[in-house]
Amino acid sequence: MVLVATEPIKSQSKTVCVIGAGPSGLVSARELKREGHKVVVMEQNDDVGGQWLYQPNVEEEDPLGKTKALKIHSSVYSSLRLDSPREVMGFSDFPFTTKKERDTRRFPGHEELWLYLKDFCQVFGLREMIRFNVRVEFVGMVNDDDDDDMKRWMVKSVEKKSGEVMEEVFDAVVVATGHYSCPRLPSIKGMDVWKRKQLHSHVYRVPDPFRDEVVVVVGCSMSGQDLSIELVKVANEVHLSAKSLDISSGLSKIISKHQNFHLHPQIESLEEDGRVIFADGSCVVADTILYCTGYWYKYPFLESKGRVEVDDNRVGPLFEHTFSPWLSPSLSFVGIPRKLIGFPFFESQAKWIAKLLSGKTCLPSFDQMMQSISDFYSSREANGIPKRNTHDICDFNYSDKYADYIGFPHLEEWRKELCKSAIVNSLENLETYRDSWDNDDLLQQTLQDPYFTQLSTP
Numbered sequence: 285m286v287l288v289a290t291e292p293i294k295s296q297s298k299t300v301c302v303i304g305a306g307p308s309g310l311v312s313a314r315e316l317k318r319e320g321h322k323v324v325v326m327e328q329n330d331d332v333g334g335q336w337l338y339q340p341n342v343e344e345e346d347p348l349g350k351t352k353a354l355k356i357h358s359s360v361y362s363s364l365r366l367d368s369p370r371e372v373m374g375f376s377d378f379p380f381t382t383k384k385e386r387d388t389r390r391f392p393g394h395e396e397l398w399l400y401l402k403d404f405c406q407v408f409g410l411r412e413m414i415r416f417n418v419r420v421e422f423v424g425m426v427n428d429d430d431d432d433d434m435k436r437w438m439v440k441s442v443e444k445k446s447g448e449v450m451e452e453v454f455d456a457v458v459v460a461t462g463h464y465s466c467p468r469l470p471s472i473k474g475m476d477v478w479k480r481k482q483l484h485s486h487v488y489r490v491p492d493p494f495r496d497e498v499v500v501v502v503g504c505s506m507s508g509q510d511l512s513i514e515l516v517k518v519a520n521e522v523h524l525s526a527k528s529l530d531i532s533s534g535l536s537k538i539i540s541k542h543q544n545f546h547l548h549p550q551i552e553s554l555e556e557d558g559r560v561i562f563a564d565g566s567c568v569v570a571d572t573i574l575y576c577t578g579y580w581y582k583y584p585f586l587e588s589k590g591r592v593e594v595d596d597n598r599v600g601p602l603f604e605h606t607f608s609p610w611l612s613p614s615l616s617f618v619g620i621p622r623k624l625i626g627f628p629f630f631e632s633q634a635k636w637i638a639k640l641l642s643g644k645t646c647l648p649s650f651d652q653m654m655q656s657i658s659d660f661y662s663s664r665e666a667n668g669i670p671k672r673n674t675h676d677i678c679d680f681n682y683s684d685k686y687a688d689y690i691g692f693p694h695l696e697e698w699r700k701e702l703c704k705s706a707i708v709n710s711l712e713n714l715e716t717y718r719d720s721w722d723n724d725d726l727l728q729q730t731l732q733d734p735y736f737t738q739l740s741t742p
């Protein structure tokens with residue numbers, strides 16, 4: 285498509301509020317700083333890392349996450365290891381290499397990624413831009429009636445310890461608040477009358493509380509599989525309820541290895557006496573139901589007057605999952621797409637936003653952005669992809685197309701190959717794929733790539 289660009293914005297340096305100091309917010313702060321913008325990052329936690337800042341104490345959190353204000357951001361559990369090899373995860377000029385006396389595994393535990401993000405902050409001098417323990421409670425336009433393309437934004441925040449409220453106006457806001465914190469629950473008959481323990485994986489940390497229990501795990505995606513495999517070692521029985529019984533051979537192998545591990549179809553109903561009845565008529569009396577059923581996108585602080593809304597987990601309308609046609613370039617979102625190689629993609633989003641704000645590039649016209657969004661929705665619908673999966677992008681061509689908008693290099697072929705290889709391995713050898721790598725040639729080629737020998741400089 286030939287794009288008719290809107291006028292580049294005039295002034296070079298902007299005041300920008302980035303909300304969130306997870307991977308998306310950190311790389312946004314770096315790119316904005318590099319472009320000469322004045323950046324304030326507001327982070328509700330007391331350190332950087334987002335999901336990767338492990339929060340072990342979940343006692344105060346509502347186990348089903350139904351309450352309005354969640355206290356805990358991270359959904360990471362103690363034993364979690366990355367599901368993609370470390371080599372594919374790093375930002376373009378800051379490889380996620382191994383360090384002495386750290387977790388040097390190819391699929392390291394979560395703490396290693398948190399340390400990588402802390403190193404990233406240190407090397408690029410990001411900490412001084414971050415206000416910790418500051419929660420953003422309101423973001424709204426201050427000049428909505430103006431025709432001015434460049435809206436300005438009121439950001440109201442609360443310092444969590446002192447309760448001090450701040451109101452500030454910024455030229456632009458980058459929303460980088462993540463989307464794996466607000467539990468999404470299925471609607472199951474009898475859920476409200478089932479009196480035993482029900483919780484969402486958001487508050488699962490360790491297997492011990494489930495020792496000797498009968499546990500029903502609902503949902504068979506990565507967390508559902510990982511947690512079932514962990515629980516089967518301590519629980520009396522684990523019953524995994526999946527939408528489809530057509531599971532990977534890797535999962536089948538594990539189920540057949542354990543006599544106390546059972547696969548079921550979806551739950552039909554929950555009964556007051558503790559029974560869980562499945563769609564095929566089978567039934568168990570369970571102690572606990574653990575919902576591994578995903579998360580909602582949520583922006584409770586954002587007052588966009590209907591210009592960006594979440595409808596059935598679609599955040600929109602957003603051009604390329606990043607820009608609202610009405611509110612760009614002063615309002616943008618980083619980190620919305622799921623299932624792509626995350627960090628390099630967040631980096632390309634951040635670069636685009638930073639260059640737009642400094643007027644070095646521009647967006648297509650309003651009509652073109654709306655048309656592109658509409659075409660995208662139609663093509664997803666034609667392919668039978670439900671609205672709630674709008675932001676699931678499993679296609680490397682998409683990240684390449686995205687990179688082309690700003691002249692960011694395409695993902696290296698080795699990254700794509702490593703990623704695909706890990707997926708194939710996990711489908712076959714779910715229990716062992718993180719520790720046994722059967723494609724040594726590919727790995728050797730990868731490690732010779734200049735990416736791993738370049739120096740990371742701010």
Ligand SMILES: Cc1cc2nc3c(=O)[nH]c(=O)nc-3n(C[C@H](O)[C@H](O)[C@H](O)COP(=O)(O)OP(=O)(O)OC[C@H]3O[C@@H](n4cnc5c(N)ncnc54)[C@H](O)[C@@H]3O)c2cc1C
Nearest residue numbers: 304306307308327328334335366367419420461462464619
């Ligand atoms: C269990 C689990 C396993 C995962 N495994 C992998 C994996 O193996 N590989 C992978 O690439 N990805 C994985 N992910 C995805 C992970 O979310 C991304 O890697 C990454 O953390 C997304 O970064 P982000 O910065 O967009 O969001 P987050 O990491 O969620 O960071 C958002 C930040 O915004 C802050 N924030 C939110 N609201 C506010 C507010 N109102 N005011 C101030 N601050 C706010 C939060 O405190 C947080 O620090 C996993 C996710 C989960 C839950």
